[in-house]
Amino acid sequence: MYNKVFLIGNLTRDPELRYTSAGIAVAHFALAVNRISRKGAGEGNDVDFINIVAWRRLAEICGEYLKKGKPVAIEGRLQIRTFDGRDGQKRTMAEVVADSMQMLGKREGGTAPGTATEAAPSVAEDSEEVPF
């Protein structure tokens, strides 16, 4: 059915890019998403750390361009995965499977893509080149 997530946050670590045995790229990272609280920042637990997973071309783009601390917008769906923990007990883990990624903040070089989606990768956003 319908399952859509929109997140803006900062990377807590560099993305970890791996390839499955079938050669499919998969990238794992996590976002620190600040909560908007009326009390103001700095009171109690006001950050959510949300695991993100990206596949294929999007995974490669994330692995190449995203760095710890960078602000990023992610669009995807929330997935709950079950696995066996070290003590043999069933554990569940929630992660957002990214459909598209948008880098926020300043660009360092001129080549980084602004947006990327799994379907249409590396759509460069050259706003500086607009002639008006």
Added chain:
Amino acid sequence: MAGFNRITLIGRPMTDPESRSMNDGSVMSKFRLSVSRPQSGADLIDIVVWGKAAEICRDYLKKNNLVLVEGRIQNRSFDDQSGQRRWVTEVVANAVTLMDKATRSQPSTAGQPVEMAESAPTNLSEEPEPMSLDGARDKAEDADLINELPF
């Protein structure tokens, strides 16, 4: 940087919601939502609701009702019986919308035909196996759609 954290889900509760009244009179309601994946299978997502929306869940939401949930993703930690720290991810809903046709036990919101109550998909298979659930659900929804056609 201010974060942005929004999630929208449509699914069906696995059980009736579990509701509690707090000391200050506010209501908290919890349930696990089954959201089927595009291909096969389903994600079972814990939902927490507070306030007025929780009262609606407590009073009207039942197992297997089709429901739209809007909110944010939250991580929370607690210590289990063995003293180990556990992390849970849940969706804190700020809006819950019932999407089934109105029945007698539900509020008849504007524009919803009440006479359709008997055709609402209430007798879904209780097996947790998602494929059979999907099949039953699709058939039920198709039937609803056909009944709505004006010709």
